[in-house]
Amino acid sequence: MPKRLTDVEVEQYRRDGFLSPVRLFSEAEASDLRRQFEHTEQAMGGALKGISRTKIYLRQPFAYGLATHPAILDVVEDLIGPDIMLYQSAAWVKNAGEDSYVSWHQDNTYFGHEPCEVLSVWLALTPSRPESGSVRFLPGSHRLGMLPVHYEPTPDNLLSSGQVAEFDAGAFTPFTCSLSPGEASIHHAWLVHGSPANKGTGRRIGVTFVYHPPHLRQAGAVRTSAMVVRGEDSYRHFDHERPPVAADDPETIVRHERAAALYRAKAQELGNRNIGRLDK
Numbered sequence: 001m002p003k004r005l006t007d008v009e010v011e012q013y014r015r016d017g018f019l020s021p022v023r024l025f026s027e028a029e030a031s032d033l034r035r036q037f038e039h040t041e042q043a044m045g046g047a048l049k050g051i052s053r054t055k056i057y058l059r060q061p062f063a064y065g066l067a068t069h070p071a072i073l074d075v076v077e078d079l080i081g082p083d084i085m086l087y088q089s090a091a092w093v094k095n096a097g098e099d100s101y102v103s104w105h106q107d108n109t110y111f112g113h114e115p116c117e118v119l120s121v122w123l124a125l126t127p128s129r130p131e132s133g134s135v136r137f138l139p140g141s142h143r144l145g146m147l148p149v150h151y152e153p154t155p156d157n158l159l160s161s162g163q164v165a166e167f168d169a170g171a172f173t174p175f176t177c178s179l180s181p182g183e184a185s186i187h188h189a190w191l192v193h194g195s196p197a198n199k200g201t202g203r204r205i206g207v208t209f210v211y212h213p214p215h216l217r218q219a220g221a222v223r224t225s226a227m228v229v230r231g232e233d234s235y236r237h238f239d240h241e242r243p244p245v246a247a248d249d250p251e252t253i254v255r256h257e258r259a260a261a262l263y264r265a266k267a268q269e270l271g272n273r274n275i276g277r278l279d280k
Contacts, residue, residue, distance in 0.1 A: 017142030020185035030181035083231030094198035112219035118189035132200035
């Protein structure tokens with residue numbers, strides 16, 4: 001029996017490749033999470049860039065606490081099972097008046113997980129509406145598997161790679177998410193998705209957490225790391241990560257930098273030649 005989702009929702013995820021919206025936290029809780037996130041931005045000198053934006057749960061205790069919260073993990077368990085590993089997290093911020101966008105892409109292109117039993121939880125810390133550049137999904141596109149890509153590494157594209165998945169646009173009707181603070185969308189790592197610029201009046205802030213079961217392997221030779229956040233890992237296909245002690249703890253910083261470097265090396269091995277493009 002599912003812990004948080006209904007049988008209908010589980011079937012919808014299998015069919016469409018996503019669920020939206022899913023209420024995970026109250027708006028009051030989301031407001032506090034936003035405060036913690038923006039405090040982290042200030043402490044890191046402004047907008048999160050470079051490795052500060054990669055695997056943030058390994059550096060920031062508040063992000064680790066969020067990534068391992070039962071409200072999230074119960075939903076993830078309903079979709080991928082009781083043994084769960086956390087592979088990546090990132091912040092997706094679009095300020096009002098900026099032209100930042102995310103091109104149509106598939107997450108697993110540079111994860112390389114095989115088979116692709118991988119999902120992302122996209123949690124809204126502010127309202128994420130069509131006018132503020134909310135995420136758009138192509139329902140059912142996850143069933144296509146890996147698609148060919150070309151590259152548009154424009155200054156405003158929030159994907160370092162500039163990846164653009166190639167698909168028959170006439171075969172899909174995009175679904176545009178509309179999320180209130182504390183709500184999330186959940187999507188499969190082969191689902192084609194993207195988002196336009198923020199034409200609203202406030203910040204659009206979202207954080208993503210990427211989960212997978214431990215039996216998966218990765219394409220390529222680079223061995224990366226992930227964190228066991230529920231259940232156990234009896235396969236050891238990934239190096240195990242440890243939670244952060246404090247954002248300024250020297251050993252925490254070293255572990256985060258090592259894991260982020262492995263993540264980047266894997267993405268580069270699988271074709272992301274622009275992995276450091278947005279570091280500055």
